[in-house]
Amino acid sequence: EPEVTQTPSHQVTQMGQEVILRCVPISNHLYFYWYRQILGQKVEFLVSFYNNEISEKSEIFDDQFSVERPDGSNFTLKIRSTKLEDSAMYFCASSDDRGWVTEAFFGQGTRLTVV
Amino acid sequence: SQQGEEDPQALSIQEGENATMNCSYKTSINNLQWYRQNSGRGLVHLILIRSNEREKHSGRLRVTLDTSKKSSSLLITASRAADTASYFCATARLNDYKLSFGAGTTVTVRA
Numbered sequence: 001e002p003e004v005t006q007t008p009s010h011q012v013t014q015m016g017q018e019v020i021l022r023c024v025p026i027s028n029h030l031y032f033y034w035y036r037q038i039l040g041q042k043v044e045f046l047v048s049f050y051n052n053e054i055s056e057k058s059e060i061f062d063d064q065f066s067v068e069r070p071d072g073s074n075f076t077l078k079i080r081s082t083k084l085e086d087s088a089m090y091f092c093a094s095s096d097d098r099g100w101v102t103e104a105f106f107g108q109g110t111r112l113t114v115v
Numbered sequence: 116s117q118q119g120e121e122d123p124q125a126l127s128i129q130e131g132e133n134a135t136m137n138c139s140y141k142t143s144i145n146n147l148q149w150y151r152q153n154s155g156r157g158l159v160h161l162i163l164i165r166s167n168e169r170e171k172h173s174g175r176l177r178v179t180l181d182t183s184k185k186s187s188s189l190l191i192t193a194s195r196a197a198d199t200a201s202y203f204c205a206t207a208r209l210n211d212y213k214l215s216f217g218a219g220t221t222v223t224v225r226a
Contacts, residue, residue, distance in 0.1 A: 031212055043158070043203065043216040056213060091158060095212065103148065104214060108157035 002026045006092050006107035013082055013114055021077045021110045023092030032075045033093040033104065034067065036060070043091065049075065082114045121204055121217040129225050134191040136220040138204030139184075145209045147180055149189050152201045152219070161189075161202075194224045 005024045013019050025032050034046040047057040049067055064086075066078045075094075079086055089111050093104040121138050128134050138147070146165045150158040164171045164180045164187065171178045177190040191198055201221045205214035 033213065035214075035216075042218050043205075043214075045213045045215065048213050050212075056211075089155075093158075103160060103163050104212075105160060106150070106158040111155075 002105075004092055004094055004105050004107035006090075006110050008110060009108065010111045011113070013112070015084060015114055016081050018078065018080050019082055019112065021079075021090050021092075021112070023075045023077070023107055024073050025075055025092065025094030026096075026105055027073070029094035029096045029105075031055075031095045032067075032069070033095075034077045035091045035093060035106075036088040037091065037109075038085075038088045046077075046090075079112075082112075084114050087112055087114045121202070121220045123220060124218070125221045125223070127223045127225065128194055130194060130196055132194055134194050134198070134222050134224070136189050136202055136222070138187045138189070138217055140187075140204075140206045140215075141185065142208060144182075144206045145211070146207050147178075147187050148205045148207070148214065149176075149178060149187075150203045150205060150216075152203065154200070158203070191222070194222075196224050196226050198222060199224045 007022045032049040035043050037043045045058050047061045047067055048055045064080050068076050089109045091109045092107045095104045144166055146163055148163045149161040151161055152158050162173045162176055162178050164178050175192045180187045201219040203216050203219040205216045207214055
């Protein structure tokens with residue numbers, strides 16, 4: 001069964017450093033997303049991406065964050081100058097275009113720890 | 116506005132019993148989806164119910180949707196230890212592909 005894959009599974013970084021989280025969405029999907037889950041809290045929407053551009057972003061997704069689809073398969077989330085509060089599980093998801101109903105498939109997540 | 120609030124927050128049941136959890140939301144939706152998350156792991160999609168559907172089944176799972184009450188329930192029948200996980204509802208609004216998640220219900224199934 002096709003799946004969304006994310007790398008790395010765990011990343012530890014020093015405060016102020018830049019990190020890039022990588023995702024390979026399901027190959028025939030057209031919509032890509034990043035969500036995050038701070039430990040013990042809700043899963044929060046960060047950004048959606050369609051047709052090589054951001055289609056929607058949340059208040060969390062400020063100038064510190066950027067997304068890119070550098071080739072036909074990868075979808076990346078870059079966090080510049082990480083802060084302690086960026087520590088969270090980051091989930092990538094993808095969905096196909098089935099009109100008004102979409103089912104999102106999530107990756108296993110990248111646990112980011114900022115120290 | 117915050118969508119998808121589940122209750123109870125936590126549920127502990129004996130293997131073989133049924134587990135029921137509820138989700139309430141605030142605005143009109145296109146569909147509602149339930150996900151499972153094992154501790155520290157990814158989100159596994161369980162079932163999607165459209166706004167024009169009232170009930171849906173998948174194996175031991177039964178989901179209902181009452182759009183007049185803006186609520187949904189997830190029933191897991193004949194629970195197993197492997198069902199121990201957190202369960203989240205997530206709503207999608209019309210013309211909006213992003214999902215809004217609730218805080219989840221943590222289910223513990225005792226052997």
